[in-house]
Amino acid sequence: MIENIIQEMVGLETSGWDTKNPDLFLSMIHDDMVWPWPPTADSHDPIDWVFGMGRFDRDRWRKIWQELFDTHDLIHNRRNTVKIKVSREQDGALAVVDIDTLWRHKTTHETSHWKGRVCKIYTKLSTGEWKFYFQTGALNFP
DSSP states (O other): OOHHHHHHHHHHHHHHHHHTTTHHHHBBBBBTTOEEEOSTOOSGGGGGGGSSSSSHHHHHHHHHHHHHHHHHEEEEEEEEEEEEEEEETSSEEEEEEEEEEEEEETTTOOOOEEEEEEEEEEEEEEESSSEEEEEOBOOOOO
């Protein structure tokens, strides 16, 4: 069932954050992925969104995430899949996930809190393999 595949991919990403192993989730990212973020969880208007990493580049993204892992402690990483929806053609899917991930810098003790609802988009390749294609940043919803 496609919903199970998508949930496994959400779980793989979660495990990557929990174990500070970027290779777990880098393997499932589509080569054409770009990942804009809202500057705050209340920035629903994409006119304000920013790019932190540009188009997917496995080595560059691994380096950026490894730097986060090396300099921060993961305080908690709570994720709850609210909904998975598969396209009628069964070649695209989305997962709505509520996240609450808290990082603390090892020396400055400043925190970075990723909290809100995200929408993860997945695409089925011609080979039958599923890839993570896009995600909104964490947003608050009433």
